[in-house]
Amino acid sequence: MPSKQSDIKKVVLAYSGGLDTSIILKxxxxxxxxxxxxxxxxxxxxxxxxxxxQKAILLGVKPENIFIEDLREEFVRDxxxxxxxxxxxxxxxxxxxxxxxxxxxxKKQIEIAKKTGADAVAHGATGKGxxxxxxxxxxxxxxxxxxVIAPWREWNLTSRTALIAFAEQHQIPIAKxxxxxxxxxxxxxxxxxxxxxxxxxxxxxxxxxYVYSRTVNPEDAPDKxxxxxxxxxxxxxxxxxxxxxxxxxxLTRLNELxxxxxxxxxxxxxxxxxxxxxxxxxxxxGGTILYVAHRGIESITLDRGAAHLKDELAPKYSELIYxxxxxxxxxxMLQALIDKSQEFVAGRVRVKLYKGSAVVVGRSSPYSLYDQxxxxxxxxxxxxxxxxxxxxxxxxALRLRTLGKRARKIAASQKA
Numbered sequence: 001m002p003s004k005q006s007d008i009k010k011v012v013l014a015y016s017g018g019l020d021t022s023i024i025l026k027x028x029x030x031x032x033x034x035x036x037x038x039x040x041x042x043x044x045x046x047x048x049x050x051x052x053x054q055k056a057i058l059l060g061v062k063p064e065n066i067f068i069e070d071l072r073e074e075f076v077r078d079x080x081x082x083x084x085x086x087x088x089x090x091x092x093x094x095x096x097x098x099x100x101x102x103x104x105x106x107k108k109q110i111e112i113a114k115k116t117g118a119d120a121v122a123h124g125a126t127g128k129g130x131x132x133x134x135x136x137x138x139x140x141x142x143x144x145x146x147x148v149i150a151p152w153r154e155w156n157l158t159s160r161t162a163l164i165a166f167a168e169q170h171q172i173p174i175a176k177x178x179x180x181x182x183x184x185x186x187x188x189x190x191x192x193x194x195x196x197x198x199x200x201x202x203x204x205x206x207x208x209x210y211v212y213s214r215t216v217n218p219e220d221a222p223d224k225x226x227x228x229x230x231x232x233x234x235x236x237x238x239x240x241x242x243x244x245x246x247x248x249x250x251l252t253r254l255n256e257l258x259x260x261x262x263x264x265x266x267x268x269x270x271x272x273x274x275x276x277x278x279x280x281x282x283x284x285x286g287g288t289i290l291y292v293a294h295r296g297i298e299s300i301t302l303d304r305g306a307a308h309l310k311d312e313l314a315p316k317y318s319e320l321i322y323x324x325x326x327x328x329x330x331x332x333m334l335q336a337l338i339d340k341s342q343e344f345v346a347g348r349v350r351v352k353l354y355k356g357s358a359v360v361v362g363r364s365s366p367y368s369l370y371d372q373x374x375x376x377x378x379x380x381x382x383x384x385x386x387x388x389x390x391x392x393x394x395x396x397a398l399r400l401r402t403l404g405k406r407a408r409k410i411a412a413s414q415k416a
Contacts, residue, residue, distance in 0.1 A: 006032040008147055010118040012109045014135070015040050017052030019174060021124045023163055024151045025059055026170045028122060032149070037065040037116050041105050044072045044190025044248065059172065067112050071104060072190055076247035079104055079326075080191050084290055085235040085345075086338045087298075087310065088318040093268055095284045095291060096321050097192025102131060103326035106138030113146065120147035127153040130273050134324035141327035184211060190251055191287050192264075196280040203269050203279040214255070214283035218262030218356030225354035227361070228257055230293045232349070235342030237290060254286030261353035264288040273323045289358045293349040296360035300368045301345045310341055 011028055015021045015038035028036050038061055040052040049068055056066045079100050090096055109121045121139055125131035132150055139146050157163050167174050184195045193214045200207060209217055231239040238244060240253050258264050264285035272278055298307060313334055320331045347365025351358055374384055 006034060008032050008034045008120045008149070010035040010037060010116060011120040011122050011149060012037045012039055012113045012116070012118045013122045014105055014109060014124065015052060015056065016124070017049075017055045019163070019167065019172070022055060022059060022172050023157070023167055023170075024122065024124050025056070025061070026172060027151055027155060027157075027166070028149065029060070030170075031155075034120070035065065036061055037067065037112060037118055039067045039069075039105075039109055039112050041108060042068070042070040042072060043075050043101055043104070044252070045188040047188075055173070065116070067108075069108060071108070072248040073246060075101065075104055076190060076251050080251065080287075081236045081247060082335060082339070083321060084287070084294055085342050086317045086334070087291065087295060087314050088321060089291075089314070090318045090322040091268075091270055092315075093266060094270060094282060094322075095192065095266075095287045096318065097189065097282065097284050097287065098131070098187050098194050099134060099322050099324075100191065100326075101189045102134035102324065103138045106135050107142060110139060110142045110146065113143070120149055122149040122151065125150065125152065128274065128276070130322070130324070133273055134326075137324040138327055186213070188213075190248060190255070192282055192284040194280055194282050196278060200279055200281060207267050207281045211281055212265065212283060214285050215259050215264055216262050218265070221260065221262040221355045223355075225352050226257060226261055227350060227352055228254075228289065229348055229350050230254075230290075231347070232294070232297045233346045235294065235298075235339070235345040237293070251286045251290070254289050256286075257353060258285030258289050258358070261358075262356040263353055263358045265356065289351055289353070292358045292360055293351050294345075296349040296351070296363045297347050297365060298345055299360075300363050300370045301347065301365050302341065303369065306341050310338065313337070 011032070011034050013021065013025055013028065013036055015025065017040060025036055025038065028034060038052070038056045040049055042049045049070075053066050053068055057063065083096060083100055088096055090099070106121075112118070113121055123132065123135040125135060127150070132153070136148050136150070139148055157166055164174060166172075184198045184200050187194045195207075195211050199205075200211065229241050230237050231242070236247075237250055237254075240250060245253060264283050264287065266282040266284070267279075268282060269277055269279045298310075302310070317331065317334045317338070320326070320328060320334070325331055344365075344367035346367055347363065349360055350362035352361045
């Protein structure tokens with residue numbers, strides 16, 4: 001446990017205004033004897049942000065040390081969209097909603113630390129999860145000599161009872177629903193909401209419907225499908241049903257459409273970077289539509305070689321983001337390759353939403369590589385001679401025939 005005579009004078013805390021980070025705020029002051037600067041990011045989590053300011057003031061933070069910033073546009077434009085250009089899915093399913101938010105929060109903390117002269121940063125991630133890794137790898141990538149405080153790895157407040165007792169001792173307001181164990185924990189931003197713990201810890205049990213917050217139950221969704229058209233330029237969505245929208249507004253619109261149709265639910269057991277398996281429930285409504293639509297427009301605009309290379313690299317790219325390496329050179333190298341591939345990924349995709357599903361039902365592009373004259377079964381195509389296929393097949397079969405002949409010789413010698 002650090003002594004009160006710490007060399008840390010000022011720390012920037014990632015602060016939500018909730019019970020845990022409010023306890024951390026007071027714990028930092030009492031344990032380190034340091035000045036605390038709070039940073040609250042609006043990433044579209046769906047909660048009011050301003051109460052965090054009032055809570056910080058109530059806990060004694062100087063007004064000039066309270067930073068609140070609306071990051072929704074930057075989050076979607078500079079983090080979500082680049083990730084979706086890569087068709088990133090961790091372990092083939094998870095659209096990385098929590099993972100992609102952490103580097104932006106960390107980046108802003110470092111900027112505020114430089115602005116205020118703070119010598120440390122702090123976060124509220126536990127010692128069992130991935131977020132501690134994501135925050136701290138980002139901190140060190142952006143400011144190699146920064147001091148990092150991770151209270152959950154240091155303090156002895158290891159139970160909900162101990163946390164509440166600490167809060168009462170220091171007159172930290174406690175919401176009534178926080179006086180007992182929460183049924184599950186939630187993380188949310190404009191891209192997704194995730195829930196884990198408690199009622200979700202047994203992977204054999206179905207997720208209770210009350211856990212979901214971003215989507216209606218697909219069984220209760222409308223009996224009539226909804227169609228949405230998404231326009232793309234250089235791999236990014238720019239308009240919905242012909243209306244140009246900013247990145248954050250576009251994702252918000254997709255969230256609304258997906259929510260009403262029960263699209264975007266995922267019940268997942270994943271492999272955490274720290275070594276354990278965990279079961280979580282993810283809702284990525286608009287992101288699910290975007291993923292499907294982006295693959296749809298790529299299907300007619302990307303060359304086979306480029307498309308297949310992207311698919312080979314996507315798992316590595318996804319793992320880098322999941323593990324916290326957004327600011328690594330290898331992620332940036334992959335991003336440059338991915339962005340180059342998106343030069344002609346432009347056009348319109350039509351998606352059908354119906355009771356939990358999002359399916360591409362149409363796609364068009366001025367840069368389409370789809371040639372109807374080549375694929376038609378009708379006579380008259382002049383660019384393709386069917387007879388050419390015979391030589392193509394024989395050349396590709398050469399090694400297989402050679403292997404077959406060897407296997408036949410081996411079998412004959414064994415019989416002799």
